[in-house]
Amino acid sequence: MIGLFDQLRELWDERRRVGLVALGVLWGSLGLTLLVTFGLEFRSATSATMIRVGDDLLRFYAGATTRPFAGLPSGRPIRLVPEDGPAVAAAVPEVRGVSVEYSSGPSTPVRRGEIAFDARLVGVEASFGALRVQIPEPFGRFLSETDVVEHRRVAFLGDRIRDQLFGSDPAVGETFDIFGVPFTVVGVLERKITGSSYNGREEDKIVIPATTYRDLTGRRTLSYLVVGLREEDDDARAIDAIYRVLGARHRFDPDDRDALGMTNYVEFERMVGTMVDGNNVLTFLVGVLGLLVSVIGVANVMYVMVEERTREIGVMMALGARPWTIASQRILEGLLVTLAGGVAGLALCEGLFAILDRIPLDPHARAYLGYPRLSWPVALTVVSLLGLTGTLAGWVPARRAASLDPVEALREE
Amino acid sequence: MIELRGIGRDYASGDATVHALSDVDLEIETGEMLTLLGPSGSGKSTLLHLLGCLDRPTHGSYHLLGRDVSRLDRNQLAAVRGEQIGFVFQRFHLMPRSTALENVALPLRFAGVGARERRARAADLLRRVGLEDRRHHRPAELSGGQQQRVAIARALAADPPLILADEPTGNLDSQVGGEIVDLLLELHSEGRTVVVITHDEGLAARTERTVRLLDGRVFADERVAPDNG
Ligand SMILES: Nc1ncnc2c1ncn2[C@@H]1O[C@H](COP(=O)(O)OP(=O)(O)O)[C@@H](O)[C@H]1O
Ligand SMILES: [Mg+2]
Numbered sequence: 070m071i072g073l074f075d076q077l078r079e080l081w082d083e084r085r086r087v088g089l090v091a092l093g094v095l096w097g098s099l100g101l102t103l104l105v106t107f108g109l110e111f112r113s114a115t116s117a118t119m120i121r122v123g124d125d126l127l128r129f130y131a132g133a134t135t136r137p138f139a140g141l142p143s144g145r146p147i148r149l150v151p152e153d154g155p156a157v158a159a160a161v162p163e164v165r166g167v168s169v170e171y172s173s174g175p176s177t178p179v180r181r182g183e184i185a186f187d188a189r190l191v192g193v194e195a196s197f198g199a200l201r202v203q204i205p206e207p208f209g210r211f212l213s214e215t216d217v218v219e220h221r222r223v224a225f226l227g228d229r230i231r232d233q234l235f236g237s238d239p240a241v242g243e244t245f246d247i248f249g250v251p252f253t254v255v256g257v258l259e260r261k262i263t264g265s266s267y268n269g270r271e272e273d274k275i276v277i278p279a280t281t282y283r284d285l286t287g288r289r290t291l292s293y294l295v296v297g298l299r300e301e302d303d304d305a306r307a308i309d310a311i312y313r314v315l316g317a318r319h320r321f322d323p324d325d326r327d328a329l330g331m332t333n334y335v336e337f338e339r340m341v342g343t344m345v346d347g348n349n350v351l352t353f354l355v356g357v358l359g360l361l362v363s364v365i366g367v368a369n370v371m372y373v374m375v376e377e378r379t380r381e382i383g384v385m386m387a388l389g390a391r392p393w394t395i396a397s398q399r400i401l402e403g404l405l406v407t408l409a410g411g412v413a414g415l416a417l418c419e420g421l422f423a424i425l426d427r428i429p430l431d432p433h434a435r436a437y438l439g440y441p442r443l444s445w446p447v448a449l450t451v452v453s454l455l456g457l458t459g460t461l462a463g464w465v466p467a468r469r470a471a472s473l474d475p476v477e478a479l480r481e482e
Numbered sequence: 483m484i485e486l487r488g489i490g491r492d493y494a495s496g497d498a499t500v501h502a503l504s505d506v507d508l509e510i511e512t513g514e515m516l517t518l519l520g521p522s523g524s525g526k527s528t529l530l531h532l533l534g535c536l537d538r539p540t541h542g543s544y545h546l547l548g549r550d551v552s553r554l555d556r557n558q559l560a561a562v563r564g565e566q567i568g569f570v571f572q573r574f575h576l577m578p579r580s581t582a583l584e585n586v587a588l589p590l591r592f593a594g595v596g597a598r599e600r601r602a603r604a605a606d607l608l609r610r611v612g613l614e615d616r617r618h619h620r621p622a623e624l625s626g627g628q629q630q631r632v633a634i635a636r637a638l639a640a641d642p643p644l645i646l647a648d649e650p651t652g653n654l655d656s657q658v659g660g661e662i663v664d665l666l667l668e669l670h671s672e673g674r675t676v677v678v679i680t681h682d683e684g685l686a687a688r689t690e691r692t693v694r695l696l697d698g699r700v701f702a703d704e705r706v707a708p709d710n711g
Binding site: 384389475 | 557569575578636
């Protein structure tokens with residue numbers, strides 16, 4: 070058996086060529102690792118932004134019937150009312166929480182001293198805080214049950230609204246006017262990046278108790294009914310049940326799904342998950358393909374080396390080298406080159422991630438990029454792929470070398 | 483030591499078959515030295531390759547040291563070559579990137595000898611062929627005659643009983659060639675069996691036995707008293 074040392078020297082003799090193909094493998098493994106790691110990070114970052122919208126949410130809104138029901142004509146508008154919330158919560162066991170939501174266009178006049186502008190006003194119940202993940206900045210809170218029950222004039226501000234009204238001054242406990250009526254700030258929404266929003270961004274909204282909203286605007290019908298489900302898998306059954314409850318209350322056919330509009334975030338999350346997964350499979354395949362191409366480069370160079378050394382291989386055979394000895398040399402060579410290049414690629418990858426961590430990034434970009442790290446499963450997958458492909462890279466040249474006819478190889482011409 | 487019976491070696495060449503060797507019977511005693519003579523294309527190298535277990539005959543049987551080697555597989559043939567046979571080639575065939583010492587030690591590597599002992603034995607052999615001061619030179623830094631000495635040292639590395647040389651002086655001038663012939667005669671005199679292909683009638687005259695080939699057949703097999711005067 071030929072020693073590792075001799076193998077290394079042989080590679081050293083061909084360092085330029087071997088270096089080039091190892092560099093190719095470095096690129097291949099770097100590319101694969103980056104693609105896979107970013108893909109995985111993107112997946113968890115995406116579901117994190119989804120969760121920031123709210124877990125397992127449904128949102129219902131006004132619609133119109135498309136078929137006659139119980140003697141009532143088709144085309145009848147259906148509007149949700151505040152009592153629909155408790156009715157749904159009471160009748161459907163899959164529901165973990167409900168909140169009514171009033172939502173205005175960007176036309177509500179707000180004022181604080183000299184500062185005056187129009188903003189979006191939202192009226193909700195206390196349960197909205199948990200359902201829609203309304204996390205307050207330190208020293209503040211979201212609206213409470215008491216706020217709602219007592220029709221208090223309190224407001225929970227989107228962080229941009231706070232910036233507009235108060236600049237960098239503390240806002241909690243301060244007052245400002247909505248429709249000329251003074252409101253006290255109880256909390257400010259912590260900056261968050263969400264994957265989706267409706268009727269304007271949360272950072273631009275002023276949230277007040279639904280009861281107060283009704284007092285202020287005289288409005289009764291809801292913009293939305295926000296429903297949180299208990300179990301992700303039960304959404305179809307829960308939706309059927311909710312339509313039955315609301316159909317009975319508003320007298321429409323529960324199968325007439327246009328009678329009330331609905332946005333299904335459970336479905337949305339599932340779809341995005343599938344898309345991201347599909348995307349990850351694709352990037353993985355692309356990465357593996359890149360690695361394969363670079364390994365084919367190794368195989369090719371080694372094949373050329375075998376061709377160039379035909380006579381030397383013939384001499385070794387004449388001196389008693391067994392075909393397997395000659396072959397194993399090639400396989401070892403392929404493995405060494407591939408692993409060296411590949412592990413260098415992994416190391417470079419980890420270096421890049423470390424740099425990326427330190428780069429200040431726009432929070433929106435960061436929300437999707439996350440903080441990618443070389444994980445053990447990814448590294449092990451890449452290394453075993455390298456081992457496998459490296460062996461294959463050596464295999465073809467090895468077979469060629471081992472099957473050389475020593476007489477042919479030694480031919481004097 | 484060697485017993486060839488009805489040896490034939492055919493090559494397919496296009497549609498035709500080339501009979502490189504036909505009906506060769508040959509016996510070589512242990513310790514004999516023999517020159518193979520014959521015009522170009524007469525089958526000398528083919529015969530030497532068969533003797534050296536680099537190739538297998540199409541017909542006939544080959545017994546080496548009492549063992550039928552004509553039907554061994556590639557791995558078994560490699561083992562026989564490593565243990566029993568030392569080759570010397572016209573073009574030396576040294577490993578270009580290895581030093582003289584490493585070249586001589588190479589067969590020992592295939593025989594599984596440890597690095598320290600390989601080095602010691604290779605150094606001894608280089609001393610024997612008068613090249614101890616060229617140990618760390620690469621082939622390109624050596625003259626043709628020196629390269630052939632390294633090749634002979636290499637052929638002796640595993641201490642094989644049979645030495646096969648295919649026109650070992652063909653690439654050397656006559657004076658240097660003479661020194662190589664002296665070395666081969668020395669190997670013979672210490673009891674090894676030596677077969678040398680040559681075009682040099684002078685060398686033939688210095689060996690006790692001469693086999694002449696013609697068109698792949700043994701044309702003459704002469705034993706004479708060697709003229710080493
Ligand atoms: N691989 C081969 N294919 C076809 N013919 C071959 C092959 N090797 C040798 N021969 C033929 O066999 C004959 C003997 O060749 P060789 O033994 O090399 O002769 P020598 O060494 O005496 O010059 C020649 O005619 C040669 O052309
Ligand atoms: Mg010849």
